[in-house]
Amino acid sequence: MHKKLVLAGVIGDPISHSKSPILHRYWLDKNAINGHYIPLKVQKNDIELVLKTLPKMGFSGVNVTVPHKESVLKLANEITQNARQIGSANTLTFLPSGGFKADNTDGYGFLKNLEENDATWNPLNSRVLIIGAGGASRAVISALLNSGVSKIVITNRTHERAEGLKEYFERKIDVIKWNEKEQFLKKINILVNTTSLGMLGSKKLNLSLSSINKDTTVLDLVYNPIKTVLLQDAEKHGCKTIDGLGMLLHQATPGFNEWFGIKPIITSEIRKRILTQ
Numbered sequence: 478m479h480k481k482l483v484l485a486g487v488i489g490d491p492i493s494h495s496k497s498p499i500l501h502r503y504w505l506d507k508n509a510i511n512g513h514y515i516p517l518k519v520q521k522n523d524i525e526l527v528l529k530t531l532p533k534m535g536f537s538g539v540n541v542t543v544p545h546k547e548s549v550l551k552l553a554n555e556i557t558q559n560a561r562q563i564g565s566a567n568t569l570t571f572l573p574s575g576g577f578k579a580d581n582t583d584g585y586g587f588l589k590n591l592e593e594n595d596a597t598w599n600p601l602n603s604r605v606l607i608i609g610a611g612g613a614s615r616a617v618i619s620a621l622l623n624s625g626v627s628k629i630v631i632t633n634r635t636h637e638r639a640e641g642l643k644e645y646f647e648r649k650i651d652v653i654k655w656n657e658k659e660q661f662l663k664k665i666n667i668l669v670n671t672t673s674l675g676m677l678g679s680k681k682l683n684l685s686l687s688s689i690n691k692d693t694t695v696l697d698l699v700y701n702p703i704k705t706v707l708l709q710d711a712e713k714h715g716c717k718t719i720d721g722l723g724m725l726l727h728q729a730t731p732g733f734n735e736w737f738g739i740k741p742i743i744t745s746e747i748r749k750r751i752l753t754q
């Protein structure tokens with residue numbers, strides 16, 4: 478008997494760099510699912526038409542990335558609590574009654590990656606500094622606040638944007654100036670880079686860790702290169718480090734589960750596959 482064909486994909490512009498098709502293909506094969514996960518290059522103005530058309534073509538859902546993560550919220554029929562709190566979506570599921578549900582799994586992915594790699598992590602004694610105030614920062618802040626962390630400080634090159642996030646999160650976080658971040662390192666035990674600084678082809682982060690405590694866990698959302706200069710420096714200072722690949726893998730699992738009906742397992746094999754392709 479033929480199993481029903483299930484379709485999903487990822488929508489963005491550009492899209493050719495996305496690792497998601499490799500990841501989902503791997504899980505489809507591992508679980509012997511009759512399905513496809515397709516990269517779809519869609520321009521800003523076409524998103525509404527495309528999201529109306531895809532379910533008619535048999536798609537169960539899609540991931541969305543730049544530049545659609547925020548605009549899809551205006552088109553959604555249902556918005557999950559996480560997507561609402563973060564202010565953007567990355568995982569859409571088409572509804573049997575028409576339209577789609579918008580979810581954001583970035584914060585979930587961040588937290589899973591942290592929990593999995595730092596057995597000692599305890600939200601109640603966490604003092605966190607987050608670098609950056611963009612969409613990725615919003616997802617990290619949201620996840621940490623929901624998990625019970627009460628001390629979150631952010632810093633951003635464009636200070637007003639960080640102040641904007643403070644208002645967005647109802648003043649539950651604090652902001653320090655961009656040039657104060659190095660001296661602030663002695664007050665924290667979790668450091669997160671949410672900017673693209675340190676990514677292949679981007680500028681360096683340029684952060685001296687000389688005053689960091691060695692009991693600090695340092696996370697970088699950048700995973701290309703897998704061991705960023707920030708993580709190398711942190712290791713030299715005796716800190717625990719967590720790379721960004723785990724977050725990428727974990728944020729993908731809820732969508733796969735919704736569309737294909739199985740919660741995939743994250744293994745060292747899939748990490749290797751993503752790193753070598």
Ligand code: ATR
Nearest residue numbers: 609610611612613614633634635638671672673680
């Ligand atoms: P994302 O959704 O990935 O978070 P974004 O919303 O464009 O992307 O945010 C990018 C983040 O990287 C911002 O915090 C940005 O700082 P600004 O708000 O000052 O632009 C930060 N960033 C990007 N390039 C930077 C650079 N050269 N120096 C410092 N920060 C940079």
